[in-house]
Amino acid sequence: MITTELARELRTHGLVWHPASGDVFAIDSGEFDGETFTVSEMTIEAHEFDTGTILGFNGTTEWALDSVAVEKAVWLPREDQLRTLLGGTFVSLSRTDAGQYVVETVRDGAGARFTAEDAETAYANAVLALMAQATADATA
Structure with a gap:
């Protein structure tokens, strides 16, 4: 898996992420450093709204997190x-x-x-x- 720093560089240079099942990402926030998440219809699902894409955390009681805007996530492409x-x-x-x-x-x-x-x-x-x-x- 690439580093979050390299993923940020890719994003800075224009790499656009369209979340799909199986994609791995990190949340661009100090409190989640070192944590990665995987988009899955069962636990983390991409929801498209007029205002943007939200990654919804479905039934993940271990995290005090309901959703995060895709702009706050960093895609770690495979x-x-x-x-x-x-x-x-x-x-x-x-x-x-x-x-x-x-x-x-x-x-x-x-x-x-x-x-x-x-x-x-x-x-x-x-x-x-x-x-x-x-x-x-x-x-x-």
């Missing part, structure tokens, strides 16, 4: 979700002899490699670079 975000730029995932993960991408004929201790972080760094490049292209 490996498969990050790979999907890379789209056609994704080339491969491999491991080095030292056990690190390497994600290779190609965009506009230029290749890039992103190395990390886990596959999710390597993918997230590749997505972050792709988003930064898209922002740079849009402002050019």
